[in-house]
Amino acid sequence: MTKELKHYINGQWVESSAPNKLDIINPATREVIAKAPNAPKDVTVEAIKVARRTFESGIWSDQSPQERAAVLLQIADVIEENIDELRDLEVENNGKTKREAQSDAEEAASTFRYYAGLLNMPNGQTYEAPGDMQTLIVKEPMGVAGLIVPWNFPLLMSVWKIAPALAAGNSILLKPAEITPMTAVKLFELMDQTDLPKGVANLVLGSGSIVGQTIAESHDVDVVSFTGSTGVGRLIMQAATGNMKKVSLELGGKSPNIIFDDADLETAVDYALFGIFMGSGQVCSSGSRILVQEGIYDKFVEKYVEKAKGIRVGHGNDERSQMGAIVSEKHFESILNYIEIGKEEGANLALGGNRVVRDGLEKGFFIEPTVFTHVTSDMRIVREEIFGPVVAIQKFTDEEEAVKIANDTEYGLAGAVFSTDQNKALRVIKRVRAGITWVNAYHLTNIQAPWGGYKQSGIGRSLSTYGLDEYQETKQININLAPEPVRWFD
Numbered sequence: 204m205t206k207e208l209k210h211y212i213n214g215q216w217v218e219s220s221a222p223n224k225l226d227i228i229n230p231a232t233r234e235v236i237a238k239a240p241n242a243p244k245d246v247t248v249e250a251i252k253v254a255r256r257t258f259e260s261g262i263w264s265d266q267s268p269q270e271r272a273a274v275l276l277q278i279a280d281v282i283e284e285n286i287d288e289l290r291d292l293e294v295e296n297n298g299k300t301k302r303e304a305q306s307d308a309e310e311a312a313s314t315f316r317y318y319a320g321l322l323n324m325p326n327g328q329t330y331e332a333p334g335d336m337q338t339l340i341v342k343e344p345m346g347v348a349g350l351i352v353p354w355n356f357p358l359l360m361s362v363w364k365i366a367p368a369l370a371a372g373n374s375i376l377l378k379p380a381e382i383t384p385m386t387a388v389k390l391f392e393l394m395d396q397t398d399l400p401k402g403v404a405n406l407v408l409g410s411g412s413i414v415g416q417t418i419a420e421s422h423d424v425d426v427v428s429f430t431g432s433t434g435v436g437r438l439i440m441q442a443a444t445g446n447m448k449k450v451s452l453e454l455g456g457k458s459p460n461i462i463f464d465d466a467d468l469e470t471a472v473d474y475a476l477f478g479i480f481m482g483s484g485q486v487c488s489s490g491s492r493i494l495v496q497e498g499i500y501d502k503f504v505e506k507y508v509e510k511a512k513g514i515r516v517g518h519g520n521d522e523r524s525q526m527g528a529i530v531s532e533k534h535f536e537s538i539l540n541y542i543e544i545g546k547e548e549g550a551n552l553a554l555g556g557n558r559v560v561r562d563g564l565e566k567g568f569f570i571e572p573t574v575f576t577h578v579t580s581d582m583r584i585v586r587e588e589i590f591g592p593v594v595a596i597q598k599f600t601d602e603e604e605a606v607k608i609a610n611d612t613e614y615g616l617a618g619a620v621f622s623t624d625q626n627k628a629l630r631v632i633k634r635v636r637a638g639i640t641w642v643n644a645y646h647l648t649n650i651q652a653p654w655g656g657y658k659q660s661g662i663g664r665s666l667s668t669y670g671l672d673e674y675q676e677t678k679q680i681n682i683n684l685a686p687e688p689v690r691w692f693d
């Protein structure tokens with residue numbers, strides 16, 4: 204039987220009275236796996252009120268950091284105990300491979316553990332000021348955090364927000380992407396088994412234009428943390444002006460991967476494949492623009508295409524699959540349309556370009572690894588985020604030109620440099636205007652490092668201590684250690 208999903212508000216699973224349910228689809232088979240409610244505005248407002256009330260009550264925000272850490276560790280434990288189910292739900296709903304979903308679920312548990320650990324670390328600052336004044340700088344929760352996440356890492360993006368927001372003592376309302384709610388619902392079922400007080404964490408399922416917009420404009424929400432497209436990020440910023448709520452945005456990218464003549468070719472080819480085809484290219488930090496120096500351009504392209512040809516596209520639950528499905532029919536059509544645009548613009552289609560219909564994949568949304576070469580900076584396939592398994596390989600002559608092309612984008616999320624000359628590599632990566640970068644690697648990051656972009660790739664940072672800051676206010680407390688009148692008006 205198809206599962207009927209519910210909202211989770213004030214510690215209760217709430218059935219939707221509205222008849223219009225959204226079909227939740229497995230993108231590898233087009234089967235309906237669940238029905239989800241599409242919350243109207245009043246349900247969202249009610250969930251925000253619950254979060255507000257819970258925050259004001261102090262039931263969570265007044266607990267000591269150690270008590271909050273203990274609950275975060277319980278959440279990490281229940282995630283770990285249910286890791287197979289979380290992984291399989293993600294595969295079924297998002298279309299990614301088992302290996303990718305396993306890694307997401309493991310990182311979800313680690314993220315809760317990391318923030319639990321951070322709560323036991325020294326924090327704050329103290330100063331001694333003139334006139335026997337002692338100043339304490341302390342961090343406090345913001346209040347109610349509205350968390351809006353995309354479909355590409357449904358579990359992990361939720362956790363990247365929930366863990367620091369709860370660690371800081373906030374009450375939260377999570378809105379998953381409407382097409383991928385399965386793992387978020389499971390996560391809330393698991394959190395329900397812990398000592399997290401009821402009403403602190405709430406979940407509302409539904410559309411961006413109603414649920415998301417209501418969160419962004421609510422005067423009862425103090426911080427909105429959003430991951431998604433740059434276009435929607437702009438709408439969130441506008442909606443947030445009503446009560447000047449804090450805004451944290453993780454947005455799109457069109458990230459350059461620069462490969463110099465002196466790079467270790469084998470390593471560069473390998474990471475350049477991983478950089479774009481992991482997650483079928485539906486990763487915000489994907490290395491979707493490969494810039495290759497002219498001396499090795501032909502050799503690189505030949506080796507790259509050869510290897511890309513061998514990537515096994517298939518059902519995420521098939522252990523042999525290396526690249527899974529595209530998340531939805533709409534997105535699948537959008538990627539295929541970009542491939543047509545690339546051809547019309549005169550780029551050379553060196554590999555792929557089609558949907559995959561072999562071996563029982565004809566029902567699902569599968570696209571071949573696609574490689575365009577001999578592209579120029581003005582082409583739409585080079586400028587716009589395609590968010591699929593489509594890469595553009597561009598030629599450059601020298602260091603100066605590499606940096607110029609790399610930065611010729613409105614985005615600034617990620618970037619990489621491959622070279623055996625460490626001085627040159629560091630020199631160049633420092634000039635790339637992006638927040639997440641690598642030398643001789645791609646995609647490898649850790650929870651301790653801040654995640655976020657320059658330019659139109661966002662505002663603020665996730666993960667690390669910086670990620671905790673996004674959900675905290677900073678207060679100065681000035682203490683007069685020798686109280687006596689100031690006599691300003693004497």
Ligand code: NAD
Nearest residue numbers: 352353354379380411415416431432435453454455456487
């Ligand atoms: P999207 O912007 O369409 O949707 C993201 C979320 O916003 C969804 O939950 C959606 O329902 C909601 N939303 C839509 N309209 C809204 C509105 N008017 N007000 C409030 N909320 C609204 O993005 P997507 O298609 O789900 O995800 C893909 C995008 O996310 C890509 O651009 C990708 O680069 C970006 N992304 C960025 C990061 C990062 O860390 N920088 C990580 C993952 C994805």
